[in-house]
Amino acid sequence: MNSRLSTWIILGLTLTFLIGPFLIIIAAALSAGNNLAFPPQGLSLKWFIKVFEVESFRASFGVSIFLAIFGTLAALVLGVPAAYAMTRYRVPGAETVKLIVSSPIIVPGIIVGLALLQYLVIPLGVGIGPALFLAHTALILPYAVRVVSASMENLRVDMEEAALLLGCNRFGAFRRIVLPNIRGGVLAAFILGFVTSFNQVPVSLFLSGPGLRTLPIDMIAYMEINYDPSVAALSALLAFMSVGIVFAAERFIGLSRYV
Incomplete structure (x- = not known):
């Protein structure tokens, strides 16, 4: 007892x-x-209503949504072929490649943001928008590679080989056999990347600038001037959104099987 x-x-x-x-x-x-x-x-409920009245919140929300969607799509465009190559071929130095791909996860976000600012934005004159997009894509890429790789490792190789023996080329076999069978893993990688990008703070803190800020950075800037409960209301809404996305993903695709 x-x-x-x-x-x-x-x-x-x-x-x-x-x-x-x-x-x-x-x-x-x-x-x-x-x-x-x-x-x-x-x-x-007045502070929940005020959240939708603050213009900067609406603008930065649009920036965060854009980066989360298109940054994740770009990471998948790069990550799916990389995962396919590492699971289907003997890539020289595969472990080193996996370590390099995982580096955005291992290295603290503050270091990544400072490095991008110091060696990409300032010397090359890259704009804030492209820099944020590249940074978010790089941060999401490891999740895309890992989740899709886990999905592909569970896919029987003989299914693809049968398609090749029947006259299908490598790309056709990938498009008709592999991709439909790993769509759950690709969708799981997209959801994980979307949530990760949307809630990203350290890298965005270094790369955001006047007129272009992600929502978390805009919330920090807002609290420097105003200390009302609207930030708490927005935080609650974002938490509900993230939890809802994860629960929906678990319900329909079994997110826990891939992460």
């Missing part, structure tokens, strides 16, 4: 540690007061 009680206590403390900050943010967002505080000063 004591063992079962201890288990429930540990589980409760763990859930409190994980979910507690999220609940505090929701409570602060529902405050009727004019300052960000907990516990809330009354209850009101």
